[in-house]
Amino acid sequence: MEKEKAKTEEFERQGKDKQLKELLKEKGITGSIDNLLKTGTLSDAESEMVLEFRAGKRKEEELPISIPKNPEGRAEKTAENYKNAPTKTSIKKTLTIRVSKSIQDAKTYLKTLNRNNDHLFCQMCDQEMPVKKRNGEYYFEAVQLFDDEFEQETHEICLALCPNCAAKYRLLVKNHEESRDAFKDALLSGEENLQFSIDLHDPNLDPLSIRFTKIHLLDIQTVLAKES
């Protein structure tokens, strides 16, 4: 009985090894699986996957080593796409000059407003900006409050946010009409309030909070009132 079981297991393992060999062959790796494991031909991650697959903990489609099913075709396609992609210089000429100038203006403006004792703070989490550049300056993102609604380029309507909060604002507020409009209305309401709570219109998400300095809020209200 024991013998039977061992035999079945050995048979299953041979089948799995055969599948693994096929997959590895596509990557240009050949040889018996035992050998490949012993000789260190596979990376640590690959070895781990192979062992897990053998133990039945992974299915074939869960093996990242199976991704390039047709390496030659894929390489050709990538080369073709790369050839047809617009060159960096042409993108730079049409976009970067204008954008980088206004972002730079916005950053200079925001830095003076959100600094306290040489520390720069995020307008959302209220924490000191977590990343500094090699030259010692703070890294932060100047995120425009609302997109493409302003005829003139204006640096007042940006927020100084840490990378984490910048992502939250873009994904949860700017991309969501109701949240965005409600925030805009609140800003325009002109109340003497420097801390705004943004309802994300989702019971699973806590509202976000944005803090302004008096000057910044006044500037924003002026611009928004002109546009609307």
Ligand SMILES: [Zn+2]
């Ligand atoms: Zn933050």
